Amino acid sequence: MAKVVYNDQIQEDVLKGKKIAIIGYGSQGHAHALNLKESGFDVVVGLRKGKSWDQAYEDGLDVKTVAEASKEADVIMILLPDENQPQVYKESIEANLEEGNALVFAHGFNIHYSQITPPENVDVFLVAPKGPGHLVRRTFEEGAGVPALYGIYQDYTGNARELALAYAKGVGAGRAGILETTFQEETETDLFGEQAVLCGGATSLVKAGFETLVEAGYQPEVAYFECLHELKLIVDLMYESGLEGMRYSISDTAQWGDFVSGPRVINDETKARMKDVLTDIQTGKFAKDWILENQANRPQFNAINQAEKNHLIEKVGRELRDLMPFVKQRANAKKEVVSDDSNN
Ligand SMILES: NC(=O)C1=CN([C@@H]2O[C@H](COP(=O)(O)OP(=O)(O)OC[C@H]3O[C@@H](n4cnc5c(N)ncnc54)[C@H](OP(=O)(O)O)[C@@H]3O)[C@@H](O)[C@H]2O)C=CC1
Ligand SMILES: CC[C@](O)(C(C)=O)C(=O)O
Ligand SMILES: [Mg+2]
């Protein structure tokens, strides 16, 4: 079994007294900055003037420009959207790196696909939480945490591993488990997971189920509860006690249907497509296409995003969630964010 590290095995002294710059204050940025500050570390947030800047300031953080924060920090964590990182690194970070600094990432994309080339005299490592930033923050506040991977690309000071573990502990990951990886493994597995299972796989499965029921004449509201709302309740059981634990709570009829019909939907053909997805990630095709899509100002991304927002499942879902106050609370918090085109 892989070695999983927890809080009591981690010395955080190596990071104490160092200035940590969190560049970006979105989904991951706000969680890392606030969790590290509350863990007793010295944090400065690097941003451009705008909504995130105002939010970070309102949250009681020290906020500076990206160049100023990078210059004064010993540890610089880049938590900007992957597609913006190379330009901001070139314009505002690179020239402010000093010998012995640490350059840190939460995802290996730009190092693994050679979009950022750091100097040789700094440490370069990643601390990648295995969960959305808003849950990194929420679980930390609840006294729990989200697991994280760490990986070392360059160990100039000889302290990169200890720094990475101390950083991971500071964001709360040591409560859940921290695992060593490489930039290649983190990048390829993270992209595969989000495309084939967690995001792309799950949304496609939910929509296909919803559409099948609606096209067969069933009420969209029934289809929404069946294929989307209840999925969270089922996944919660898997999260708590695995597939077996989930199957303990469902009826034997459901479990028999799970055994005989699940493999009719997700089968060898689906797995072959998953392998295609993984191949595109491993060869760099996915990364190249995503970089080109951004250079062209995202024509496909924007068109698909708009069509997805207009899908019937979203209309029905908005109406039903408005009638469930316990769900509405979080949806409203998210809505404020979405309407401002930001994530935090
Ligand atoms: N989202 C997640 O949960 C996870 C993300 N990651 C990784 O973490 C990193 C950050 O992702 P994520 O948190 O989703 O990023 P977000 O999209 O949430 O980042 C948005 C933040 O970046 C700032 N920003 C964007 N462009 C610039 C710029 N040119 N100059 C200054 N600030 C800028 C925004 O400020 P403004 O308000 O001014 O636009 C905002 O504060 C990525 O590498 C990602 O792969 C890893 C694990 C999970
Ligand atoms: C699953 C999507 C993710 O990889 C994440 C939250 O871990 C991301 O890039 O946002
Ligand atoms: Mg991920």
Ligand SMILES: [Mg+2]
């Ligand atoms: Mg990801």
